[in-house]
Amino acid sequence: MRRGRPAPTSKDVARVAGVSQSTVSYVMSGKRPISEKTRRIVLEAIDQLTYEPHAGARALAGHRTNVVGLVVPFHNPEAASGLMAFAEEIAVNARDHDYDVLMLTAAEGPAGLARVQRRAMCDAVIVMEVATDDPRAAMARELEMPVIFIGVPDDHDGLHCIDFDFETGALLLVDALADAGCREIAALGWSEERVGLGMNYVPRFRASAEARAAERGVRLRWISAPHTRAGVEGFLDSVLAPAGRSHPGLLTVHSPHDLGAALQQRGLVPGRDLDVVSLCTDVEAEAQPVAPTAVSPQPRDVSRLAMGWLFDLLDNEIPAELRLVEAHLTTRGSVRPLG
Amino acid sequence: MRRGRPAPTSKDVARVAGVSQSTVSYVMSGKRPISEKTRRIVLEAIDQLTYEPHAGARALAGHRTNVVGLVVPFHNPEAASGLMAFAEEIAVNARDHDYDVLMLTAAEGPAGLARVQRRAMCDAVIVMEVATDDPRAAMARELEMPVIFIGVPDDHDGLHCIDFDFETGALLLVDALADAGCREIAALGWSEERVGLGMNYVPRFRASAEARAAERGVRLRWISAPHTRAGVEGFLDSVLAPAGRSHPGLLTVHSPHDLGAALQQRGLVPGRDLDVVSLCTDVEAEAQPVAPTAVSPQPRDVSRLAMGWLFDLLDNEIPAELRLVEAHLTTRGSVRPLG
DNA sequence: CATCTGCGTCGATGCGTATCGACGATGATC
DNA sequence: GATCATCGTCGATACGCATCGACGCAGATG
Numbered sequence A, B: 001m002r003r004g005r006p007a008p009t010s011k012d013v014a015r016v017a018g019v020s021q022s023t024v025s026y027v028m029s030g031k032r033p034i035s036e037k038t039r040r041i042v043l044e045a046i047d048q049l050t051y052e053p054h055a056g057a058r059a060l061a062g063h064r065t066n067v068v069g070l071v072v073p074f075h076n077p078e079a080a081s082g083l084m085a086f087a088e089e090i091a092v093n094a095r096d097h098d099y100d101v102l103m104l105t106a107a108e109g110p111a112g113l114a115r116v117q118r119r120a121m122c123d124a125v126i127v128m129e130v131a132t133d134d135p136r137a138a139m140a141r142e143l144e145m146p147v148i149f150i151g152v153p154d155d156h157d158g159l160h161c162i163d164f165d166f167e168t169g170a171l172l173l174v175d176a177l178a179d180a181g182c183r184e185i186a187a188l189g190w191s192e193e194r195v196g197l198g199m200n201y202v203p204r205f206r207a208s209a210e211a212r213a214a215e216r217g218v219r220l221r222w223i224s225a226p227h228t229r230a231g232v233e234g235f236l237d238s239v240l241a242p243a244g245r246s247h248p249g250l251l252t253v254h255s256p257h258d259l260g261a262a263l264q265q266r267g268l269v270p271g272r273d274l275d276v277v278s279l280c281t282d283v284e285a286e287a288q289p290v291a292p293t294a295v296s297p298q299p300r301d302v303s304r305l306a307m308g309w310l311f312d313l314l315d316n317e318i319p320a321e322l323r324l325v326e327a328h329l330t331t332r333g334s335v336r337p338l339g
Numbered sequence C: 001c002a003t004c005t006g007c008g009t010c011g012a013t014g015c016g017t018a019t020c021g022a023c024g025a026t027g028a029t030c
Numbered sequence D: 001g002a003t004c005a006t007c008g009t010c011g012a013t014a015c016g017c018a019t020c021g022a023c024g025c026a027g028a029t030g
Helices: A010-017 A021-029 A036-049 A055-062 A077-096 A106-118 A135-142 A166-179 A192-196 A201-216 A229-240 A257-265 A282-286 A299-315 B010-017 B021-029 B036-049 B055-062 B077-096 B106-118 B135-142 B166-179 B192-196 B201-216 B229-240 B257-265 B282-286 B299-315
Strands: A067-072 A100-105 A124-127 A147-150 A160-164 A184-188 A219-223 A248-253 A275-279 A293-295 A321-325 B067-072 B100-105 B124-127 B147-150 B160-164 B184-188 B219-223 B248-253 B275-279 B293-295 B321-325
Touching (some): A021 A036, A055 B055, A067 A077, A067 A106, A067 B077, A077 A100, A077 B067, A077 B077, A077 B106, A100 B077, A106 A135, A106 B077, A124 A299, A135 A147, A147 A299, A166 A184, A166 A275, A219 A229, A229 A248, A229 A257, A299 A321, B021 B036, B067 B077, B077 B299, B100 B106, B106 B135, B135 B147, B147 B299, B160 B166, B160 B299, B166 B184, B166 B201, B166 B248, B166 B293, B184 B229, B229 B248, B229 B257
Parallel strands (some): A067 A100, A124 A147, A147 A160, A160 A321, A184 A248, A248 A275, B124 B147, B147 B160, B160 B321, B184 B219, B184 B248, B248 B275, B275 B293
Antiparallel strands (some): A100 B100
């Protein structure tokens, strides 16, 4: 950390290039035609001085910050790895468009959105982990800048929402087990703690799974248990108690690490002694002793699409809409082939 | 998202309050004495208009952005939960000082630091996961704004570095085992992948552990194995092969989840059949079947101290220095009491 | 009563960029 | 050869705030 010369300004560039400051500006923005010769001279001067425009001045004059706000949910070690992947994808996409990312915390609530708007700190905001009854929804409707919600509030009228297609994901998972001949499915859902946060995808996933199970004539039981070792053991006890009965299948959310261990200890191998499918990321799945056939709520896909949408919104007026990210089943052999 | 009136400016506040714009500015900054009466009138106007200063204009005129850059390392699912805790603490501390956080990715490298400096996007930067031979070190020395490194490059002359005191942590862990009467310690270190990234704490921790082991007359073996189920099994095989020998102790880094399961499967209970200590966060420790006595590389403490230091640096010229965060041993009963 | 000292406020200016209107030069058109 | 559109560039201005110098007014001092 040392004192150096002040950063070069566009005026400096203009002087070096022998043109006016406004010409430098037009070279950078391309908003007016510039002769090839002038353009080259200016670009050379920019290069030579390693000039970069002052972000504050640019925001002041141009009413654009080239920054997107990202409201990150904290206190969630369970999904931390997914969140990091999400944030990384956001950041990388932003840089590709010469945008930066301002990290905001969910702790600020709706007021945080109002703040960044009034202070003109960013051009748009992405809000992660939106709850069914999220107070930020009302605020988002009032804002003058685009807001994209990851997740779907009950009343999402007038909001730009995007989420993984948990409903189709549920269908795929139930079908995978039903196709293998399962007559009963035991499901280990999200932890109570997560459910309490009111995430919309919880009931959506569940309702969809139940509907499809009913269609297929399969009995589906949701078993409430914490994702701890003890919780998993309890889950297995209650599922496997009527042993050797009618071909049970397991459906788990987040593929708790202890489940693999608990099965192993009981000498049960998924794909041999029982069928297991999971809703979890590929990383989570591969970490299991026997990687489960699974649907992944593609965090990277969601954020990439969200960013694409966002940049579109910055330039064009697009009506509010709910977008879903396609669900795919990845077969990994934790389900017995039929017959 | 709707069109509304333009955001109020300090001039609007001045008009409402019946004072000049500069008076409004001085009320907000406190850099000149203001009578209590005027102050109240102005604050009321600010409140009434829900005025907030334009960040760009403020940065342009005041040469201060009230933003800190945070360079986040990605591609690290292993430590994702620790990183999130770290980032959260940074963000919360920043907001306490009316600062915001700009999220930068390590992918930009040293150029990223130069960029935010020249564009005047933040007043200081925190760099996470600094490697032994980090190219950002040289860049940091050239920058005119404070840079705090989390981690210690080999040549950290002229740099502000802070890190957990891994050396003392190693002493505490080795002592815990030696005090329990262990004559041999098998250590499972960081994954090869992590070591390849050149993190300074890896050799520091290891050398310190070895030195203390030698002092205590304990044999310390580092065993290289991936943190997978198979890797852990191999580790245990090579450690426990000469069964019932001379009271072996296990020292693990990051407390791989599979270790607890593998021990359980072999019918071995830490604190009864063998001694286990770990270098891992409290969250990781509590997630184990038998929570190990451990030293936690307090991510929250490190980031809190880093932010305190940073705000100090913004106001005062402080010579470069290496600061270490105190290590503590948390006893959890995975080590047999002596005798 | 004249002078001095602070305190509290105002006006003016600058920060670096984007953008608008103006204008000279160039080539096309009749 | 005169007229006209088009292209490329310039100068001036606005953006919203922080800061500096100036100034008026109070009370204190001789």
